Amino acid sequence: MAIHLADYEEVAGRETIEELRVLADKVRGRRLQNINSTPVGGGVAEILTRLLPLLRELGIDATWDVIKGDQAFFNVTKAFHNALHGNKETITAGMLEAYRATTQANLEQMNIRGDVVIVHDPQPAGMVELRRSMGRQWVWRCHIDVSNPDRQVWEFLEPYVNQYDAAIFSMPDFAQQLPIAQYMVAPSIDPLADKNRALSPDFVNEVLARYEVDPERPVVTQISRFDRLKDPLGVIAAYRMVKRRHDCQLVLAGGGASDDPEGELVLREVQEAAAGDRDIHILLLPPFSDLEINALVRGSTVVMQKSIREGFGLTVSEALWKKKPVIGGAVGGIKLQVIHGITGFLVHSAEGAARRLAQLLDDPQLRTELGENGHSHVKQNFLLTRHVKDYILVMLALDHPNEDIIRLS
Amino acid sequence: MNHQEPFVFYTERRLVALTGMRARTLAQLVGHLGEISGSSIFYHTHQMYLAHHFETPVFSNDFALWVGGALQQEALGEKLAAVDLLSFTSIRQLREEIIRVIERHMAAGGWQDRECPPGDEFHFCRSKSFIMPTGLEARDPDEFFEILPRVSNLSLFFHFFESRLRLGHATNDFSEWLAGRGETGLAQAIDEADPYIMTLDQFKQRIIMIGKSRS
Numbered sequence: 001m002a003i004h005l006a007d008y009e010e011v012a013g014r015e016t017i018e019e020l021r022v023l024a025d026k027v028r029g030r031r032l033q034n035i036n037s038t039p040v041g042g043g044v045a046e047i048l049t050r051l052l053p054l055l056r057e058l059g060i061d062a063t064w065d066v067i068k069g070d071q072a073f074f075n076v077t078k079a080f081h082n083a084l085h086g087n088k089e090t091i092t093a094g095m096l097e098a099y100r101a102t103t104q105a106n107l108e109q110m111n112i113r114g115d116v117v118i119v120h121d122p123q124p125a126g127m128v129e130l131r132r133s134m135g136r137q138w139v140w141r142c143h144i145d146v147s148n149p150d151r152q153v154w155e156f157l158e159p160y161v162n163q164y165d166a167a168i169f170s171m172p173d174f175a176q177q178l179p180i181a182q183y184m185v186a187p188s189i190d191p192l193a194d195k196n197r198a199l200s201p202d203f204v205n206e207v208l209a210r211y212e213v214d215p216e217r218p219v220v221t222q223i224s225r226f227d228r229l230k231d232p233l234g235v236i237a238a239y240r241m242v243k244r245r246h247d248c249q250l251v252l253a254g255g256g257a258s259d260d261p262e263g264e265l266v267l268r269e270v271q272e273a274a275a276g277d278r279d280i281h282i283l284l285l286p287p288f289s290d291l292e293i294n295a296l297v298r299g300s301t302v303v304m305q306k307s308i309r310e311g312f313g314l315t316v317s318e319a320l321w322k323k324k325p326v327i328g329g330a331v332g333g334i335k336l337q338v339i340h341g342i343t344g345f346l347v348h349s350a351e352g353a354a355r356r357l358a359q360l361l362d363d364p365q366l367r368t369e370l371g372e373n374g375h376s377h378v379k380q381n382f383l384l385t386r387h388v389k390d391y392i393l394v395m396l397a398l399d400h401p402n403e404d405i406i407r408l409s
Numbered sequence: 410m411n412h413q414e415p416f417v418f419y420t421e422r423r424l425v426a427l428t429g430m431r432a433r434t435l436a437q438l439v440g441h442l443g444e445i446s447g448s449s450i451f452y453h454t455h456q457m458y459l460a461h462h463f464e465t466p467v468f469s470n471d472f473a474l475w476v477g478g479a480l481q482q483e484a485l486g487e488k489l490a491a492v493d494l495l496s497f498t499s500i501r502q503l504r505e506e507i508i509r510v511i512e513r514h515m516a517a518g519g520w521q522d523r524e525c526p527p528g529d530e531f532h533f534c535r536s537k538s539f540i541m542p543t544g545l546e547a548r549d550p551d552e553f554f555e556i557l558p559r560v561s562n563l564s565l566f567f568h569f570f571e572s573r574l575r576l577g578h579a580t581n582d583f584s585e586w587l588a589g590r591g592e593t594g595l596a597q598a599i600d601e602a603d604p605y606i607m608t609l610d611q612f613k614q615r616i617i618m619i620g621k622s623r624s
Contacts, residue, residue, distance in 0.1 A: 015561070022541075023422065169427060172532035177429035184425040184534065331528055381460065393424040397537055404426075404448040405575060408541040 003192055005057045011191040012385040020388055024058035026408055027395045031061040033114025037077070037123035039066050043187070044120045044143055047387070050190050054388050060395075065110060067124040073102040077123040080157070083150035084122065091152055099156075103127070112136065116395055119164075128163045137398045140164045141185075145174045145311060145332075165398055170312050171333055181401055183394055186336065188387035189317050189378070194290035196321055199298055207295035211251070211281055218248040218361055221300040223293055223318075225254045226267040226284075229309045231329065234350040236273050236280065238306070241354035243279075246361045250274075253283035253296055298322050301367065302360045306353055310334050317382040320344070320374030325367050327356050337382065343374035416553055416586045418545040420564040421571060423459065425452070426535040433524045435480060438472070438531055439511045445533050447500035447575070452536035454494060454503065455570050458609060459563070468605060470494075471531075472507060479525035485514045494605050499577055538571060550592050553583075554620035562609035569604050569612075583616065595623055 009017050032055060036044050048064050055062035069077075076095045083089040103126030112130055116137045119127050121144065131138045140161055146154065146169075154176075161167060166181040175182050189196055208215045220239060224230040232252050239250040252270060267284065274280035285292060297303060303319035305328040312333030319326050320337060326344035328334040338344040345356040360367055380386075400406045428449065432438040442450070453471035469490040477486020488510050497503040514520070525531075543564055547553035568582040578585060580600050588596035598619045604612045 019422075172425075172427055172534055173528070173530070175427040175429045175532070182427040182429060183537075184427050389422070390424065393422060393537075393539060396539060397424055397426075404446065404535065404537055405571075406537070406539050408539055 002053065005054055007192060008054075008383075008385055012379065012383050016383075016385050020054075020058060020385060020392070023389060023392045023396075024055075024060060027392055028059040029061065030395060031063070031113055031115045032391070032395065033112065033117045034062070034064045034120065035067060035110070035117065035124045035127055036064070036120035037067050037069065037074075047187070048120075050193070050384055051387060051391065054384070055391065058388070058392075060392070063113060067102075067106045067127070068109070069102045069106075069123070072098050074123075080122050080153050081144065083153040084144060084146045084157075086148040086150065089150065089153075091150075091156075096156055099126070103129070116398060118168075118391075122157055125157055125160045128160055131163055138164045139166050139168060139394065139398070141168045142174070143170060143187075146176055147174055165401070166394070168394065171336060173332070181397070183390075183397065185387065185390040185394065186333075186382060187312050187314055188382050188384045189314055189321060190384045191321060195294050196318055197294070199291070199295055203291075204295045204299045207292050208299045210292075211283055211296070213249055213251060213281055213296075213299065215299060218246070218301040219251060219299055220248050220302050220304060220357060220361075221251040221253065221296055222304040222306065223253050223297065223315050224305065224307070226252075226263050226270060228262075228266055229307060230254075231306045231308050231350075232266065232270045233273055234308075234353065235304050235306050236270070237350040238304075238353035238357055239280070241351070242357045242361065246358055248301070248361060249279040249281065251281045251283065251296055251300070253281075253285055253293065255285055255287060255289070294322075297324060300324055302327065302357060304353065304357075305329065305334055305338075306347065306350075307331055307334060313337065314382075316344075317378045320371075321378045321382075323368075323371035323375045325360055325370035325374065327353050327360070337377070339373075339377065342370065343377050344370055413589075415546040415548045416582075418543045418547075418556065418560055418564050419540055419567050420543045420561055421541070421567045422539045422563070424537045424539070425456075426537045428533045428535060430533040432531040432533075434522045435476065435482065435485075435511065435515065436522050438476070439508060439515070441533060442472075442504065442508050442511070446535055447504070448535045448537070449533050450500050450504045450507070451571075451575055452534050454492075454507075455566075455574075456534075456536070458570070458604075459566060475525075475529075475531045476511075479529035479531070480523065482514075482520060485511065485520075488514065494574075495603055498573060498579055500574055503574065538567075538575075540567060540571075550587060550590055550595070550623075553587070554617070554623070557613070557617055557620060560613070562613070565604075565609050565613055592623075595619060598622075 005017055034048055038045050052062045076098050079089045107129055112134055118139045118141050120141045128138050162179055164180055168183050168185045169175045170187055205215050222235050271282055274282055297319050303324045303326045305313055305316050307329040310332035316326050316328055316334055316337040320343055326338050328338040328346055330346040330348055338346050340346045347353045430441050432441055457468055473486045473489035477483045492506055545556050547556050572578050572582050584596040584600040599616055602615050
């Protein structure tokens with residue numbers, strides 16, 4: 001069943017939806033064309049799938065095109081992606097040529113209809129070459145952290161990036177010093193998606209029972225891939241420190257990727273660390289388990305996201321939205337979501353996590369207070385409706401590149 | 410503002426612009442403070458009033474929080490948090506005061522300019538503000554206070570912070586208009602209320618109470 005703007009009134013607030021209608025009136029009828037590299041899978045495709053219907057309902061002619069590329073091209077862009085994250089990759093002249101050739105083929109085939117063209121991530125970044133001949137307003141929406149990129153790859157991409165009218169990054173830490181305008185648009189969660197929508201207590205209990213988690217006893221949960229950067233072993237260590245005096249169960253749940261040998265190794269280590277403790281539940285969830293993940297978080301007492309390194313870490317907002325206090329590693333976007341002592345606690349070690357976990361398990365009133373604050377923080381800052389608003393404001397900002405105060409009638 | 414004209418309630422929406430400039434040390438922070446745009450100073454001294462809506466706010470400006478937290482220079486953090494935003498009517502004055510507080514601290518000695526931990530750098534942002542009428546207008550003070558409960562926090566933010574500091578008005582828009590209507594007592598009472606020590610919800614209630622004291 002299609003979701004409409006009005007459906008968000010109940011969760012995001014009527015005034016939020018009214019605000020979107022007022023703002024959208026200022027860009028009504030404008031054509032907003034998105035270009036990315038994949039129609040399904042991955043965060044960008046997911047967010048476009050959710051954003052576009054709402055933008056269209058607001059009277060913005062939002063469309064979405066996907067560039068074409070062969071496996072060789074995507075191997076190159078995968079290497080770019082890793083190098084932009086600061087990892088060492090060998091980039092050959094042939095790889096750069098493959099990128100240029102695929103870009104050229106797409107330049108010849110792509111029909112540019114947008115008054116504003118938003119190009120997502122590095123894969124299609126070269127599409128901006130059309131700006132010279134076609135005009136229009138071009139925006140590079142970078143979803144990844146390029147603050148410490150491999151120089152070779154960045155120097156290859158930068159001449160493309162600098163041709164745009166503006167760039168958008170997810171948080172200030174991800175930005176670069178560029179000669180073009182840069183805006184921040186944080187990621188968002190969809191409160192009506194299966195991963196976040198309200199669930200009946202019966203369903204929550206049924207899911208807990210399915211995984212042999214006792215709903216009558218405290219549950220501590222971390223939802224994440226089995227990846228060292230998410231520090232699952234640190235979470236187990238914190239749980240063990242707390243468990244001596246506080247009864248609780250630990251759920252570590254995440255998806256697995258069959259092509260990720262590192263992930264399998266980490267999963268084995270986690271299973272070994274948890275061996276012999278019936279209160280630790282290691283759940284390797286299949287794809288499309290959004291409802292189960294939702295239920296596990298809703299059935300939790302405290303949620304952890306004890307990452308050592310993190311991009312934005314939207315799992316934190318997903319937990320805060322469900323009014324769960326979050327103990328998070330003080331890294332990346334977690335710091336924007338967990339406000340220390342107000343929506344949860346930021347920690348730097350397993351010991352720190354254990355101390356805060358004991359405090360929260362011991363104090364139901366504190367849990368309620370932080371949970372309410374967290375919900376309100378996400379409602380204000382990290383819902384899909386805010387994302388829609390920011391895209392409209394970016395469209396307006398493009399018309400006023402040199403003004404910091406813009407008067408709209 | 411023509412004081413015989415009705416009071417037009419404006420509101421604003423904000424897009425965060427990024428500069429790519431960052432500081433790892435106090436020396437870098439103060440260096441950038443002298444160069445960055447006024448809208449960056451405004452953003453880092455005011456963004457928390459819009460971003461957070463909690464019962465018990467811990468308001469401080471971003472500079473104070475970073476110096477006290479990432480650089481662990483708590484004394485300077487406290488001094489920066491104590492900069493009285495209400496005593497300035499321009500960003501220029503505010504910028505000079507923040508720089509003066511830091512430079513005085515640096516000159517006093519007894520501190521080391523250490524680097525913040527990786528990942529804790531200060532990132533300079535700017536505020537790009539879109540101002541628009543709400544459609545609410547008051548022809549006289551009675552109507553003004555009648556409308557006030559329906560006015561959003563964003564509207565309040567514009568008339569008290571943005572208008573005064575960025576558009577260079579001598580006081581907040583409410584006081585200026587009321588004074589023009591001969592309501593000097595009310596204008597003064599609102600002018601003396603400090604919006605920086607409470608949430609915008611609480612501040613609105615304070616002004617509503619001031620209005621009630623009139624009748």
